[in-house]
Amino acid sequence: MKSSAGVWCAALGVIAAVAITAAAVAGGVSGHEGARAETAAKKITICLLPKKKGLPYFTTCAKGAEEAAKELGNVELIYDGPTDGSPEKAAGMVDRWALQKVDVIAVSPNDPEVLGQAMKKARQKGVHIITWDADAAPDAREFMVNQATGRDIGYALVDTMAKDIGGAEPEGEVAIITATLTAANQNEWIKHMKERLGKYPKLTLVAVKPSNEDQRLAFQVTQDLLKAHPKLKGIFGISSVAFPGAAEAVKQSGRSGAVLVTGLATPNDMKAYVHDGTVRSVVLWNTGDLGYLTVRAAAALASGTLKAGDHELDAGRLGTKKIEGDQILLGQILVFTKDNIDDFDF
Amino acid sequence: MLHEGVIALLLILVMVLAAWLEPGFISVGAQLELSTHAFELALLALPMTFIIIAGGIDLSAGSTMALASVTLGLLHQAGTPLWLASAAAVSVGAAAGAVNGIFVSAVRIHPLIVTLATLAAYRGLAEGISLGRPVSGFPEGFQWIGAGTVLGVPVPVLVLIVAVMVAGVVLSRTVAGHWVYTIGGNELAARHCGVPVGRVQFGLYTLSGMAAGLAGVVFAARRNTAKADIGAGIELEVITAVVLGGVSIFGGRGTITGTVLGVALIHELRELVGWHWRRDELILIVIGVILVGSVLLNNLASRRRA
Known part of the structure; x- marks a missing residue:
C-alpha cells in the first residue's frame, strides 16, 4: 500500500507539471478566452491557418492580420497552424474549429486535397471558408484572397529582369529555375513570363529547370546552367528556395553582377545578395497587407457585407480592393532593391 | 496494472478539465468526430506494442503507410477496381513489413538499424514511384471507409474496436502472445526454451507492415x-503512445489496455489543447x-516494488 501511495503522489506531480506548463505557455491566451465569453454576442471569430506556423513569411502575414482585427474591434483572431507543416494536422484544426462553430476559417492550404476535404465538411456545418496565399478547389471555399495573379507575378518578374539588365532593348540569354515541373503556381507564372518575354525580343529563354524545393539542387542546377550557357545574362529563381540557391551559385562562380538573379523570396533571405550586387531586385508582395486584407475580407463575409458576386471590398487602410469572380485581389507587387530592402524584416 | 491505473486516472482528469473548460468538447458528437483523427496512431500502436514487448522497434511504419498509399493511388489511377487496389496496398504494406522481418529474424540485424534504413528507403520509394504527385478523386463509396458512420460511429473507429479486441486477446490469452513476452524478457533463454523466435519476429514485422498498409488505405479514404x-513522423508518435501506456522500451512488459489508454491520453490531450488554447507548439x-x-512514474513504481 505504501508503494502505491508514492506512485499516486508522483501522478499528482505529473499533473501539476502539465498544468504549470500549460499555464506558463498559454497564460495570456486563456485570459483572453474569458474576455471573449462576455462579449460573445457581437464578436466575430476568425481563424487564420498558415501553411506552416513559425515561418517568417507567415508570421508577418499574422502581424497584418492582428492589425486588422484590432482596427475592427469586434474580431477575435485565432492564428494557429501546424508547426511541422503537416496537412493532416492542419485539416484536424479545421475540423476542430468547425465543431466549435467559429465564424470564418481562412486557410492557406499546404495540400489542397487534404485541406479541401476538411474545408467542405466545415462549410456543411455552416462555417464560412476562404483561402488566402494559396488556393484549393473552388467548391471548398467562398472566396480566395489572392496576393497577386499569375499575370501580375509573371509580368513583374520579366519587367524587373529587363530593367536590371538595362538598356532600351535589354539583350541576352535568360533561364528559369522553378520549384517542381508540376507546381501549379510556378507553371502559371512561367506561362505569363513567356508571354511577357514577347515584349523583349532580344531576351531569349534558354532553359527551365526544376529545383524540387531543394536549395542544394537549385545551387547545382545553376552551376550547370552557368557552364552550359556561358553567355547567360539572367536567372529567375521563382520559388523561395530556388532563388537563394541560384544566387549563391552565381556568387560563388564570381560572376556577381555579370549574371543577374531575380525572383521571388522573402527579403531577409536575400538581403546579403542584394547588398553584394548578385541580386538587384527581389519580387514579392507585402505580406502584412495580405494578412490584413484576409481578416478584412473574412470579417466582411461574416457580417454579410461581402457576398458572392460583389466586385469590390472596403479594405480599410488598403482602400477599395477589386474582386474578380471569387478572387479578392491584393494586387500589389512589391520590388525590394538595395534602397528599401532593409526596411522590411521578414 | 498500477501504471495503467495511473494513465487511466490522468485520462479522467484530462476529461474533467475539458468538461470544465470546454463543455462542447466532451459532447458525444464532437468526440466521435474527433476520434477519427487518432485512427492511424491507434492502429499502428497495436503491432508496435507487440514488437516493443518482444524487444524490437519499427521505425518504418509511417513510410510503409506512404508506400501503401501510393500503391493504392497509382492503381486507382490506372483503372484498377478499388477493392483490388486496396488489397494490393495492404499486401505491399505486408511485404514491406516482411522485408524488415527477414532482416531482423534471419539476417539478425538490430531492428533499430533495419527499420531506420527502411524508414528512409520506403519513403524514397513512395516519392519515386509517385513522382511526388498526389492522387485524389476517390468515389463516395470508397470514402465511406474513412468518413462514413454506422449508427453514428465512424467506420474507422469500428475497425479499431475489432483490431483492439483481437490484439488484446492474442497478446494476453494465446501461446503466441506468451512467446512475445518471453522473447522480450530474454531472447537467448527463449531460444533455448524452443520458442520459434525468428518466426515470431518475422510475423510481428509483417503484421506491422500490414497495419501500416491498412492505415494508408483508410487515410486515403478519410x-x-x-x-x-503521409504519415511522416508518425512512428515517433506511435512509440510515444505505446511507452506512455506502460510498455517497457526494453521489452518484456506491457499490455494492450495500457497502449489503448496511452493512445487515448495523447489523443484527448492533443485535441483539447488544440481546441482550447489553439497553439500547435503547446501540444x-x-x-x-x-x-x-x-516514465519517471514507471521507474519509481518499479524501484518501490523491487
Whole structure:
C-alpha cells in the first residue's frame, strides 16, 4: 500500500507539471478566452491557418492580420497552424474549429486535397471558408484572397529582369529555375513570363529547370546552367528556395553582377545578395497587407457585407480592393532593391 | 496494472478539465468526430506494442503507410477496381513489413538499424514511384471507409474496436502472445526454451507492415488523397503512445489496455489543447512533459516494488 501511495503522489506531480506548463505557455491566451465569453454576442471569430506556423513569411502575414482585427474591434483572431507543416494536422484544426462553430476559417492550404476535404465538411456545418496565399478547389471555399495573379507575378518578374539588365532593348540569354515541373503556381507564372518575354525580343529563354524545393539542387542546377550557357545574362529563381540557391551559385562562380538573379523570396533571405550586387531586385508582395486584407475580407463575409458576386471590398487602410469572380485581389507587387530592402524584416 | 491505473486516472482528469473548460468538447458528437483523427496512431500502436514487448522497434511504419498509399493511388489511377487496389496496398504494406522481418529474424540485424534504413528507403520509394504527385478523386463509396458512420460511429473507429479486441486477446490469452513476452524478457533463454523466435519476429514485422498498409488505405479514404508524404513522423508518435501506456522500451512488459489508454491520453490531450488554447507548439510540449512524467512514474513504481 505504501508503494502505491508514492506512485499516486508522483501522478499528482505529473499533473501539476502539465498544468504549470500549460499555464506558463498559454497564460495570456486563456485570459483572453474569458474576455471573449462576455462579449460573445457581437464578436466575430476568425481563424487564420498558415501553411506552416513559425515561418517568417507567415508570421508577418499574422502581424497584418492582428492589425486588422484590432482596427475592427469586434474580431477575435485565432492564428494557429501546424508547426511541422503537416496537412493532416492542419485539416484536424479545421475540423476542430468547425465543431466549435467559429465564424470564418481562412486557410492557406499546404495540400489542397487534404485541406479541401476538411474545408467542405466545415462549410456543411455552416462555417464560412476562404483561402488566402494559396488556393484549393473552388467548391471548398467562398472566396480566395489572392496576393497577386499569375499575370501580375509573371509580368513583374520579366519587367524587373529587363530593367536590371538595362538598356532600351535589354539583350541576352535568360533561364528559369522553378520549384517542381508540376507546381501549379510556378507553371502559371512561367506561362505569363513567356508571354511577357514577347515584349523583349532580344531576351531569349534558354532553359527551365526544376529545383524540387531543394536549395542544394537549385545551387547545382545553376552551376550547370552557368557552364552550359556561358553567355547567360539572367536567372529567375521563382520559388523561395530556388532563388537563394541560384544566387549563391552565381556568387560563388564570381560572376556577381555579370549574371543577374531575380525572383521571388522573402527579403531577409536575400538581403546579403542584394547588398553584394548578385541580386538587384527581389519580387514579392507585402505580406502584412495580405494578412490584413484576409481578416478584412473574412470579417466582411461574416457580417454579410461581402457576398458572392460583389466586385469590390472596403479594405480599410488598403482602400477599395477589386474582386474578380471569387478572387479578392491584393494586387500589389512589391520590388525590394538595395534602397528599401532593409526596411522590411521578414 | 498500477501504471495503467495511473494513465487511466490522468485520462479522467484530462476529461474533467475539458468538461470544465470546454463543455462542447466532451459532447458525444464532437468526440466521435474527433476520434477519427487518432485512427492511424491507434492502429499502428497495436503491432508496435507487440514488437516493443518482444524487444524490437519499427521505425518504418509511417513510410510503409506512404508506400501503401501510393500503391493504392497509382492503381486507382490506372483503372484498377478499388477493392483490388486496396488489397494490393495492404499486401505491399505486408511485404514491406516482411522485408524488415527477414532482416531482423534471419539476417539478425538490430531492428533499430533495419527499420531506420527502411524508414528512409520506403519513403524514397513512395516519392519515386509517385513522382511526388498526389492522387485524389476517390468515389463516395470508397470514402465511406474513412468518413462514413454506422449508427453514428465512424467506420474507422469500428475497425479499431475489432483490431483492439483481437490484439488484446492474442497478446494476453494465446501461446503466441506468451512467446512475445518471453522473447522480450530474454531472447537467448527463449531460444533455448524452443520458442520459434525468428518466426515470431518475422510475423510481428509483417503484421506491422500490414497495419501500416491498412492505415494508408483508410487515410486515403478519410482525406480523399493518396500521396507519398503521409504519415511522416508518425512512428515517433506511435512509440510515444505505446511507452506512455506502460510498455517497457526494453521489452518484456506491457499490455494492450495500457497502449489503448496511452493512445487515448495523447489523443484527448492533443485535441483539447488544440481546441482550447489553439497553439500547435503547446501540444508538443504537453505530450513531452506527460511522457517524461509517466516514465519517471514507471521507474519509481518499479524501484518501490523491487
